[in-house]
Every structure is written in C-alpha cells, then in structure tokens.
Amino acid sequence: MTVGNLIKSIFFIEILKGLSLTLRTLFTRPVTRRYPKVERPAQPGFRGLHALAKDETGRMKCVGCGLCGAYCPSQCIYIYTTEGDDHTKEVDRYEIEVLRCIYCGFCVEACPFGAISLSEHYEYSSYSRDDLYMTKQKLLENWDNYFAGQKGIRYYHDFWRPKLEDFRGSEEQASIGRRNAT
Amino acid sequence: MNTILETIIAPGSIDFALAIGIILVKIAVVIAIALLHVAYATYFERKVIAHMQVRLGPREVGPYGLFQPFADGIKLFFKEDIIPAKADKPLFYLSPVIFFIAALTSLAVLPFFDGFVIADLNIGLLFLLAMSSLGAYGIILSGWSSNSKFSFLGGLRAASQVISYEIAMGLSLVGVMIMAGSLNLSDIVRAQHAYPTGVFVIPQFLGFFVFVVAAFAETNRLPFDLPEAESELVAGYFTEYSGFRFALFFLGEYTGMLIMSSLLALCFLGGWTIPRFITDFIPFLSAVPGIVWFLMKVYAFMFFYYWVRATLPRYRYDQLMAIGWKLLIPLALINILITGLVKAWIKGLL
Numbered sequence: 001m002t003v004g005n006l007i008k009s010i011f012f013i014e015i016l017k018g019l020s021l022t023l024r025t026l027f028t029r030p031v032t033r034r035y036p037k038v039e040r041p042a043q044p045g046f047r048g049l050h051a052l053a054k055d056e057t058g059r060m061k062c063v064g065c066g067l068c069g070a071y072c073p074s075q076c077i078y079i080y081t082t083e084g085d086d087h088t089k090e091v092d093r094y095e096i097e098v099l100r101c102i103y104c105g106f107c108v109e110a111c112p113f114g115a116i117s118l119s120e121h122y123e124y125s126s127y128s129r130d131d132l133y134m135t136k137q138k139l140l141e142n143w144d145n146y147f148a149g150q151k152g153i154r155y156y157h158d159f160w161r162p163k164l165e166d167f168r169g170s171e172e173q174a175s176i177g178r179r180n181a182t
Numbered sequence: 183m184n185t186i187l188e189t190i191i192a193p194g195s196i197d198f199a200l201a202i203g204i205i206l207v208k209i210a211v212v213i214a215i216a217l218l219h220v221a222y223a224t225y226f227e228r229k230v231i232a233h234m235q236v237r238l239g240p241r242e243v244g245p246y247g248l249f250q251p252f253a254d255g256i257k258l259f260f261k262e263d264i265i266p267a268k269a270d271k272p273l274f275y276l277s278p279v280i281f282f283i284a285a286l287t288s289l290a291v292l293p294f295f296d297g298f299v300i301a302d303l304n305i306g307l308l309f310l311l312a313m314s315s316l317g318a319y320g321i322i323l324s325g326w327s328s329n330s331k332f333s334f335l336g337g338l339r340a341a342s343q344v345i346s347y348e349i350a351m352g353l354s355l356v357g358v359m360i361m362a363g364s365l366n367l368s369d370i371v372r373a374q375h376a377y378p379t380g381v382f383v384i385p386q387f388l389g390f391f392v393f394v395v396a397a398f399a400e401t402n403r404l405p406f407d408l409p410e411a412e413s414e415l416v417a418g419y420f421t422e423y424s425g426f427r428f429a430l431f432f433l434g435e436y437t438g439m440l441i442m443s444s445l446l447a448l449c450f451l452g453g454w455t456i457p458r459f460i461t462d463f464i465p466f467l468s469a470v471p472g473i474v475w476f477l478m479k480v481y482a483f484m485f486f487y488y489w490v491r492a493t494l495p496r497y498r499y500d501q502l503m504a505i506g507w508k509l510l511i512p513l514a515l516i517n518i519l520i521t522g523l524v525k526a527w528i529k530g531l532l
Binding site: 015018019021022023025026027028029030031032034 | 230232233234235236237238241489490492493494
C-alpha cells in the first residue's frame with residue numbers, strides 16, 4: 001500500500017467524495033414526472049389504441065380484404081364480411097382484441113387503403129375485458145376521438161402512408177431515416 | 183382541604199403524589215414529542231433520500247406530503263396481524279415490546295435542556311448503554327421466535343454486530359467520562375460549557391469518530407444494516423412481523439436513532455449549550471433557549487444518518503467485524519490512553 005493510498009483510506013477520501021456528490025445532487029431538480037397529474041405527451045408516430053379510418057364523406061375506409069388479420073402476429077383481428085346488395089363486400093364485424101395486441105403496427109403497414117391506424121391515445125385501462133374488446137363501432141368512434149380533422153391526415157402523411165399511394169416512408173420515421181443515411 | 187387529606191392519608195404523601203404527577207406529565211410530554219419526531223424523521227428521511235436520488239419523495243398526502251407519516255401509521259394499524267404457525271408465540275409477542283420499551287426508556291435520562299430531564303440519574307450514560315443492549319434482546323428474540331431462517335440470520339447478525347459495536351461505543355465514551363468526571367449527562371454538558379472549546383468533539387475527535395461509526399452500527403443503519411439487509415434477508419429479524427408489531431420495531435429503530443443523535447449532541451457537541459466564545463462574540467445568541475441548540479444538533483446528526491444512507495452501500499459481514507474489532511476498538515483504547523495521560527498530567531499526577 002503506497003503512502004497516497006494510506007492517506008486516502010485513513011481520511012476516507014472516497015467516502016467524502018461520495019458524500020459531496022450526494023449533497024450536490026440534493027440541490028438539483030428532481031427528474032420525476034408526476035404522471036397522472038402531469039401527462040406525458042406521446043411522441044410522433046406513437047403506436048397506441050387502434051382506430052378505423054373514415055374518409056372525407058365519413059364512410060369507413062376499410063374494404064374488408066383481411067390483409068391486416070393475415071399479417072397480425074398475435075392474430076387478434078377478426079373480420080367478418082358478407083356480400084352486399086350490388087355484389088360489393090360489406091364489412092359486418094371488424095374486431096380487435098386489444099389485450100392481445102402487441103402494437104407492432106404490421107396491420108397498418110399491411111393495409112392498402114390506410115384504413116386501420118394506431119392512435120396516440122394510451123390511457124385505456126378498464127376493470128372488464130369486454131371494455132377492451134374493440135368492436136367496429138368502438139374503433140370508428142376512436143377515429144372521431146383521436147384522429148378528428150387534420151390530425152388523422154397529418155398522421156397518415158407522416159407515418160402510415162398506405163403503400164398504395166407511396167412506397168417510400170417518411171424521413172422522420174427512425175428506421176427509414178437511418179436506411180437512407182447509409 | 184390539605185389538612186383533611188393529610189388526616190386520611192399519611193402526612194407528606196401529598197408532596198410525593200405531586201412529584202409523581204409531575205413526572206408522569208413529563209413522561210407524557212417527552213414520549214409525545216419523541217414519537218412526533220419519529221414520525222417526521224421517517225418523512226424527513228424519505229424526502230432527503232429522494233432528493234439525493236433526484237426523485238421527489240412523498241408529495242400526495244397533504245401539502246408537500248406532510249401527512250404521509252400519519253397515513254402510514256393508520257395503514258399499519260389496520261393491517262392484518264399475521265403470526266407464523268410455528269412461531270414461539272409468547273416471545274413473538276414480547277420481542278417488539280422489549281425493543282420498543284428499551285428505546286423509549288432511554289429517553290428518561292436525556293436532558294433536553296437545562297434542568298429538564300425525567301430521571302436525573304448519576305449513571306445516565308451507563309443506563310443508556312444498558313438500554314441499547316436490552317434493545318438487542320428484542321432483536322435477537324424476534325429473530326429466534328419467528329421460526330424463519332431469514333429472521334434467524336438477521337437476529338444472529340444483530341447479536342454479533344450490536345455486541346461488537348457496543349464495546350467500541352462504550353470505550354469511545356470513556357474519554358468523555360474522563361474529561362467530564364461524571365456519568366451524569368447534565369454534568370457532562372455543564373463540564374463542556376466550562377471547558378475552553380465549549381465542546382468535547384475538539385479534544386475527543388478520535389472518540390467522536392468511533393462513536394459516530396458505532397452509532398450507525400448500533401441502530402442497524404446503513405452502511406451497517408446487515409441485520410435487516412433487504413437484498414439478502416428479506417427484512418432481517420422482523421421479516422415475519424406485520425401490522426402494528428412491525429410498527430413497534432420501526433418506531434423503536436427511529437427512536438434509537440434519535441437517542442443516538444441526542445447522545446452525540448450531549449456528549450460531544452455540548453448539548454443545549456453553545457461554546458462560550460460564540461456567545462461572547464455574538465451576545466444575543468445566549469437568549470436563544472437551550473432546546474433550540476439541542477434540537478439543531480440532533481437534526482443535523484439525523485440528516486447525517488440519511489446522507490450516509492443515500493451515499494454508501496452495505497459493508498460485507500467480515501468488513502463489518504474487521505472495522506469493529508481491528509479499527510474502532512484500538513482507536514478507542516488509544517483515545518482513552520491519551521485522554522487519561524493528559525488528564526493525569528494536568529492534575530500533576532505524572
């Protein structure tokens with residue numbers, strides 16, 4: 001043990017350093033977010049509660065092709081269609097079991113019409129499982145609640161552009177930005 | 183009225199009853215204030231440690247979370263009282279009471295300001311050491327009677343730790359006893375006031391250091407909280423306790439911390455007095471009541487408890503024993519030797 005180490009251990013230099021660090025930290029601002037009182041805004045492109053998109057006339061965009069359900073890794077999308085009056089496809093039921101969803105966003109990518117989307121809403125805890133079983137009606141209401149007006153259009157333009165319109169992704173989207181940079 | 187009473191009961195017993203009444207009132211006041219301090223010591227601790235860890239601490243109950251201790255107390259009071267099926271029931275009931283009573287009894291000999299002490303014992307210091315040893319019985323018995331391996335290990339660790347550090351603590355206070363020439367805590371404080379430096383910490387810095395480290399170990403606080411090491415032993419000796427029995431351990435531990443802080447303030451920092459050269463320099467400070475100085479010193483050391491807890495990790499068990507036996511006890515013995523020699527030299531015995 002050198003003399004320097006001996007002096008260090010006799011006078012507790014390391015412990016005093018630690019004490020001064022904690023004392024300095026005592027007077028810094030806490031980083032705590034007081035969550036239920038102060039809400040944290042969702043980041044752009046956040047994948048939260050599902051919504052079924054409506055077009056300008058207020059009709060559901062979904063045509064019932066079933067691609068989202070085929071893609072879904074946790075297989076929590078159920079679509080039931082029947083033949084309509086003039087041989088069109090009618091979507092009778094479009095249901096998502098939210099508790100099984102893993103929010104991967106594959107359904108949004110798969111959809112050729114931009115009909116399904118993931119909103120920025122993330123506070124939807126409930127006491128019953130039935131409340132979290134999203135029927136077509138609830139999903140359409142979600143669109144009105146969380147994507148009304150310009151927001152839905154902007155969200156689609158920035159993050160979930162349907163492949164039918166444009167094959168390239170947004171520059172803001174992290175993975176695509178990185179791919180273009182390299 | 184008095185004459186009628188004195189004819190019924192023995193003469194002189196009125197004074198006796200009055201003295202007992204005064205003592206009872208004093209006890210009630212001291213216990214109430216001490217328990218209030220304990221309640222807010224927990225709040226203060228949570229706040230200090232939270233801010234040292236860049237958190238906020240309790241904020242929800244009342245303004246700035248000030249009613250949090252009462253919410254915790256009410257919660258503990260209504261918790262289910264669980265007793266392990268194979269526990270040694272009488273001892274299981276008794277041990278938190280022993281622990282808590284030992285801690286509360288120590289309050290009796292502490293002079294909070296000049297003349298205010300419940301029992302002005304001539305062996306006050308010895309009594310305090312004895313009571314802190316008795317508290318260790320509560321810990322050991324709770325570890326034994328719970329019939330759980332975690333409790334048992336915690337109890338064993340507490341036993342060895344408290345015994346080891348009891349020696350160092352007692353020896354560190356011998357220097358103070360030599361300098362004051364008394365075991366009475368009030369006399370020790372008066373001796374400090376008469377002493378040129380006003381506090382014993384300056385000549386007795388070795389004893390002070392040993393006492394501070396031993397005080398951490400005696401109250402099972404970090405960095406010496408091995409008896410209740412939560413990462414190894416769940417909660418140590420009180421693992422099996424719940425509800426108000428657990429609360430008794432909790433209160434006892436914090437009362438013990440307050441008592442150790444008070445003992446430090448009384449024996450090394452001048453108790454309710456401040457050094458005379460300060461009052462000579464700033465005369466109006468002598469008008470401040472002594473209890474203010476006493477409480478300031480106690481709070482400062484309580485803050486130090488929390489500060490160290492927020493800084494240091496737990497020592498390993500062999501390190502704990504090595505510090506106790508190989509560092510603190512020799513240091514305390516050197517301190518006694520030097521103090522004794524100097525005292526003998528001053529008295530002209532050498």
